[in-house]
Amino acid sequence: MVEKKRRPEAEAEASGVEPRTELLNGGGSGGGPRDDEPKKRRKGGGDGSEGGGKSGSIIDNAQSYELATRVGYQVVASPSKIQEMEKPMEPYHEVFLSFRGSDTHRDITDYLYHSLVDAGIRAYRDDEELRVGKDIGPELLQAIKQSKISIPIFSKQYAASKWCLMELVQMVECKEKWGQEIMPIFYDVEPSEVRKQTRTYGEAIQSHVNKQLYTNETIQNWKAALNKVGKLKGWELKERGKGEFTKEIVQKLLIELKKNYLAVTNCLVEMDDQVDQIMEKIGEQTTGTKIVGIYGMGGVGKTTLATILYNKLLADFDNCCFLSNIRETKIVSLQNQLISDVLRKECPSIKSINEGITEIKNRLSSKKVLLLLDDVDQNTQLEALVGTGECWFSRGSKVIITTRDKELLKVVDFQHELTEMDFGHSLQLFSRHAFGRDSPPAEYVSLSQKAVEICGHLPLALEIIGSLLHRNDINKWKNVLKKLETIPNEKVKNKLNISFEALETQEQEIFLDVCCFFVGFNVRIVTYMWDSCEFFPECSLEVLKQRSLIKIAKGNQLWVHDQLRDLGRVIVRERAREKQSRVWDHEEAIDVLETEETAENLKVLNLTDCKNLLRTPNFSAHQKLEQLILEGCRELVQVDRSIGELKHLVLLNLKYCGKLHTLPDEMEELEALTELLVDHTSITNIPEWKGMEKLETLGAAYCRLLSECNLAGCSTSLSYLNFTSTGISELPFGNFGSLIELNLCWTKIRELPNSIETMKNLRVLRLSHSILEKLPSALGMLEELEEIEAGDCQFLYGEIPTEIRRLSFLKILRLTGTGISNIPKLPESMTELYLTGNRRMRCPDLSNLLNLRVLVLEVKYQNPFDLAPSLNWIGELRKLESLWLGGDGLVTLPSNFNLLAKLRKLKLVLNSLGCLPWLPQNLSYFHFVGQQLMSINLSYLGKLLELKDDGCEQLIKIQDLEHLKNLQRLDLANLPLLVKLPDLTGLKKLWSLAIVGCPKLVEVRGHLESLKELYLEKCESLAKLLDPLTFKHIENLDISRCPKLKKIQGLENSENLIDLCxxxxxxxxxxxxxxxxxxxxxxxxxxxxxxxxxxxxxxxxxxxxxxxxxxxxxxxxxxxxxxxxxxxxxxxxxxxxxxxxxxxxxxxxxxxxGYHRHGYVRRGSRRRDIELEW
Structure with a gap:
């Protein structure tokens, strides 16, 4: 049960002879031989481990595996490793004691050690007096790592021992990496002596310094470890008796060691960012009861993330409970388990839900509880277990809920959406299941990448498919992947199908429509169609979003995960052929059209990108057709007149039918049509269709030949009208009282008529790049208007009508690149404002726009005698998140600039600014252009992710760049006086580095361990590059016009290099x-x-x-x-x-x-400028 490790006598430390120590392999996949390598017999053991079972790998044992699950990783191992990891390795310790033998060996240490033994606790007691050499040996290192709890016993001479200090540093590392507990004992010293290194501790540290045997980094690590552990809550002996003292310690340890850390699924891929984000909201630094809800589609990893959080929080709780598989468990059973787990004893069985609620309130209200509720799908479950009003447990309790339904999380303090993994982590997770390693073998790379795309980056699918393909040959892989491209794996399908079956009929129909036809479509457009079918789309779409079955992506576009899309299509296919109502494959669609028995049931016909369709078929036999999609039929020249017989047709999509010049007159008989899309066709006019009284959406964008349009017959019903880039020169006649969005960008319209005031429901007006000359005062009558876009209207001069202040719902105003000279007082509802590119424009006073989140403002002198414009109001815009500020006249920024606490994105184009002010410390993105700036120091911007410095012609140095620990992208351009950069090794997260136009820069120093992209251009003095190890993970390397560069060291080790230019x-x-x-x-x-x-x-x-x-x-x-x-x-x-x-x-x-190639385009460059989205 207990091991006291004694080492043989050896050469004294003073002799300077170092014992040989074996390097421990801490590889994430277990450190054993890979599946594609022969297993090597190691010295002293026949099973691949050293010393007949003692660890040769710090994660090849059950205890380290358990600890690893507490770090913020999903544990991944090949199936062949699972049994190996389940076997506990000896020695296996629960508590590690660190002490100075000469101080405490015969006193408190022995007493505590034997008390732990008597209590059944496995302890490791090390004797530092018996050690030799300079480093901690592998056995001792392993003992610290394997222990659940480390106890340093701080005595007067503890810090005088280098061994004790080394152990302490290792303990702190284990705490920070794996969440290991440290419980210090302050034997005959005060905690402040340890924390601040005063008295004997200060003397000991100084003695180590004077010996000059240790590097400055080692000394600093020792001091940091003392400081950190000295701050921890521990025990102070003082005047207490050893018996009472050790009894208290043993009782506390028994409580800690009885906790059951949850096993995390065998998959270890980093989830640190998400774990940290949630822990900031509910971690030990937070007070009060906290409830966090994690939601996402099935199989995305919600349970894994919740389990990691549970394990990280567990150390602070004596009362804990994990309720799994709630969806399929009776509520009364869950209540019984909750009470029993928290009280740690069997309780009388509860008979009813109400009785359970009463028992939980009465018996657990005084308990500080950690509770994980996994896979909740009904509000009644929450009501019966934690309550939906005030939480029933004591202050400080933490509750973690996982669900597919966001709607259930209204009562939580913090919601976290979990989406699919990025490609890199997806490939890593897949590889570990398929190969038992982090990346696929070379011959399987392309197949593995294809598998990841088929799985849609979904952890559940990656695990199932990876395991399915494990140990199979390439031919088997190809066959399986070919099948999976059309038919989802049954296990994945069944898991995802749970969410579909829980939907109402109308919600299911809309979901199937999206899967088959409308991924990437604008929500607003398809909503009109579903409205006409009386599907109540707003409510249904909200339900689908809450249950993570769809998302609304950028541009208001519908998005569905590939796995869910395939599931929806399989459901449609599984319906009997004669009842099939949706056809999206054009080859299958043509077959259906030729089959009479299927024609009468057809509701949706999708012939997208059918290359051979010249004329549509006769539609007389398809009376039930509701949606006809002919998008991308580029050879289509004629729509059959029989289309007028489709009395139920609500959607007609003719987009990108470039050879279609006319539409049949019979289309006016489409009395049910709500949506007509003719974008990118060659039609020349739209006739008056009097019968289309239900038409709500008309899309005619990029119909460049379209010059005439008569909408009198359908104007009253229209909600969405898009004439972008057409030949329309004036607004069509009609009563547009229902219009919600009007798009006239890139048109020849010079003037908006005053009759526009009748558009009482208009919310969005887009006029960009038109030849509009004036904004009418009638705009002030459009009380529902939320967005006006008039950017790059070069002929737009004068003033914005003062009536605009009446628009109490106006949120977005874009006036970039116009001749507008005066900005009146704007409504306080504004959230986004874009004003640039006009020398005549006076600097506006925006002090009343307290809701502004995005501001793009260019301030310029009207003449050289103007005073510099005042921007003192800018510090009052406390909700500002993105700011683009430019202007030749600004030489300083307001002193309150740093008060913008919510500002995340900042771009300054200020050529007259001599020095940067103190910037808001929460910045994530910073782009600066300034000709007068000579030096910058941004070391205080600890949250900065992306930095771009461009065109600073006087800039000589960038100070303390290495302190930007979270920086991911760095772009330095056109800095002619920059001679050197600091060592960049500290930028551990930097993955993209671009340096362009720095002719005096001599070298780029440092080891960038995360670098994936390096772009260097026009650095004429550059002769030396980064540390060769930097190139190990690089994917894109682009170096040009660096004439003094002779060699690129490390390129031979670039195993991930994809592009080399x-x-x-x-x-x-x-x-x-x-x-x-x-x-x-x-x-x-x-x-x-x-x-x-x-x-x-x-x-x-x-x-x-x-x-x-x-x-x-x-x-x-x-x-x-x-x-x-x-x-x-x-x-x-x-x-x-x-x-x-x-x-x-x-x-x-x-x-x-040997000839010159005209117009040669350099394709090797992969550089992507850092440009913020405004």
Whole structure:
């Protein structure tokens, strides 16, 4: 039960001889041999572990596995590793005691140690006096990691021992990484002595410094560990007796060790960001009772995230309960389990829900409880377990709820939506189930990527499909994936189908419509159609959103997860063929049209992108047709006159039928039609269709030949009218009293008539890029107006009518690039305002716009004698989230600028500004352009994610850049005086770095462990790049016009490199061996005159561009270019001579020659400017 580890005598520390220590492998996949590697027998053991079972890997044991689940990861292991991880490894400790033997060995340590043993607690007692060497050995390191709780016993001489300090640093690391508990004992010192390193602790640290045996970093780590642990709540012995003291400690430890940490599904992929986000709301630093609700579609990982949170919170609770599978469990049973788990004893069985509610209130109201309710699907469950008013438990309780239905979370303090993973984490999770490792083998990369796309980044699907394909050959993979492209996996389907079956009939119909036809459609447009079918779409769409079955994406577009879309289509297909009501595949649709027995039941016909359709068929036999979708039938020239017989047709979609010039007159007989889309067609006029009295949506955008339009017959019903980029020169005649949105962008309309005041329901008016000359005062009569967009109307001059202040619902006003000179007082309802590009415009006073969230403002002098405009009001806009501020006249910013606490995005284009003010500290994105700025220091912006510095012609240095620990993207452009940058190693999260137009920059220093994109251009003095290890994970590398750069060290280790582009590097004489670049798909070389050879097997190469590399003689292995799809080799005389040989057969499509290629477009560049969305 207890192990006291004693080490043999060895050379004294003073001898300077270091014992050999084995490197511990902390790999996330367990550290054992991979499935594709032969298992190697290690010294001392025959099972792949060292010493006959002692750990050779810090996560290859049950206890470390348990601890790992508390970090913020989903644990992933191949099925073959699960049994191995379930076996507890010996020695296995619950408590680790750290002490200075000369101080406490025969006193409190022995007493406590034996008390723990007597209580059945497995303890590890280390004797630091018996150690040798400079480092903690692997056994001791493992003992600390395996323990659930570490107890440092702080005595007067504790800090005098380097061993004790090393142990303490390891304890703190385990606490921060894995949530391990530290419970300090202050034996004969005060906590403040430890925390502040005063008295004997200060003397001990100084003694270590004086010995000059340890690096400054080591000393700082020791001091930081003392400071952190000294702040923790622990025990102070003082005048108390050892018996009473140890009894208290043992009782507390027994309570802690009895807690059951929940096992997390075997999948470890990082979820740190989401865990941290929720812990900020409900963690130990929060007071009061907190309820958090996690919602998302089935299989997205809600239970995993909730379990991680539960484990991280568990240390602060004596009373805890996890109620799983609530959907399928009776409420009374759940109530019984809740009471029994919290009280830790069997209780009399509850007979009814009301009795259970009474018992929970009476017996648990004084308890501080941690409760996890998993998979809640009814409000009655919450009412019976926690109450929907005030929580029934004591102050400080935490409740975590997971559900698919957002509607159930109205009572929670914080809601968190969990969406599917990004591609990188999805591939990692899939690989661990399919291969038992973090990434797929080279021959499986493309198939694995395809599998991830089929799974739609959904954790449940990734786990199931990955396990299904485990240990199968490539042919089996191809067959399975081909099947999954059309038919979802049965287990995944059944899991997702639960949500569908819980819907009402109308909700199911709308969901199936979206899956089959309307992914990517504007909600407003399709809503009109469902309205005509009396489906009450607003309510149904809200239900679908709350249950995470659909989302409303940017641009008000409908979005459905691929797995759910496929599920919906399978449901439609499973219905009997003769009753099939929806057809979305055009080949299948044509077959249905030719089958009489199916024609009468057809309600939805989708012939999207049918390439051979010249004329529509006769529709006489399709009387029940409600939706006809012919979008993208680019050869269609005629719509059959029989379309007038479709009395139930509510949607006609003819978008992108570019050869369609006319519409049949019989269309006026479509009395049920609510939505007509003719965008991107060649129609020239829209006649007066008197019979279309229900038409609500007319889309005619980009009908460039359309010049006439008569809407008198349907104007009263129209809600949405889009004439973007047409030849319309005046507003059609009619009564548009129902119109909600009017789009006249890029039209020839010069003037809006005063009759526009009759559009009493208009909410959105879009006029951008039109030749409009004036805004009418009648705008002030449109009381429902919420958005006016008139950007880039170059002929729009004068003033905004003062009547605009009447628009009490106005939220968005865009007036960029106009001639407007005066801005009147705007309504306080405004949330977004865009005013740029006009030298005549006076600086407005916006002090009343306290609800403003987005402001884009360019302030300029009207003449050189103007005073600088005042912006003192800007600090009062406390809700501002995004700010773009520009102007030549601004030399300072208001002193209250830093009060904008909610500001996240900031762009300053201020060429007269000499120094930056103190910026708001919550900024995530900062882009600055300023010619006069000489130095900047942004080290206090700890939350900054993206930084762009452009056109600062006087900038000499950027101070403390390395302190921006959360920075992810850095873009430095056009800084002619910048000579050097600080070491960037501290930017642990930086994944994109772009440096352009910095001619005096000599080197870029540091090791960027997360870097994926590097773009360097026009850095004429640059001779040295980042640490070679930086290139290990890089995916896109683009270097051009850096003439002093001779070599790129580390490129040979770039295992993830996809795009490599090297331009204008005259001193580059060779590329290092690219054999390890198995993912390289595109290689672009231009004007590298000294380059002689390209070495390596480029098995994934798809594109090859080489130009003006006149010394290039050969590829070392052209036979590996089997996946090459295109290539262009020009002005490479020595290479062109050998291209005709058989070994270059894979370059058959190569374009060769010594001529200049006109209009050559450089394709290698993958640089993406940091531009904020405004």
């Amino acid at each position: 090297l331009w204008g590097l005259p001193l580059l004489d060779k590329l290092l061996d690219l054999t390890n670049n198995k993912e390289l798909e595109h290689l672009d070389l231009y004007d590298c005159p000294c380059l002689v050879e390209i070495r390596g097997r480029l098995e994934s190469l798809k594109g090859l561009d080489i130009f003006k590399c006149r010394s290039l003689r050969k590829f070392s292995d052209p036979s590996s270019f089997k996946k090459l799809q295109y290539s262009s080799i020009e002005d490479c005389e020595k290479l062109e001579e050998i291209l005709k040989s058989d070994e270059y057969r894979y370059l058959k499509k190569v374009r060769v020659g």
